Amino acid sequence: MHHVIQHKLQKMEKWQSLPWPAQSPDLNPIENLWDELKRRLRKNEYKAKNKAELFNLIKEEWYKISPAIINKLIESMPRRTKAVLKNKGNPTRY
Secondary structure, three states: HHHHHHOOOOOOOOOOOOOOOOOOHHHHOOOHHHHHHHHHHHHHHOOOOHHHHHHHHHHHHHHOOOHHHHHHHHHHHHHHHHHHHHOOOOOOOO
């Protein structure tokens, strides 16, 4: 299934994707983005009283994350890949 999705993305957007090990959080910058969102939610003074309020609060904080933060994570991919290769797949600082 992963191969099919990868092929479609490459065809649609002319993307080149990296081979991606099944279990590799060291290569997944979305984890850092989730951490950013969690930090923002913890700092927010408003505390949701129900699921609907929580969902709205999450969306609000998500949209406040600047493109610069996302770009920084994207630009970190070569360093992440190099660190994983250097550590032979073992954990890295990422």
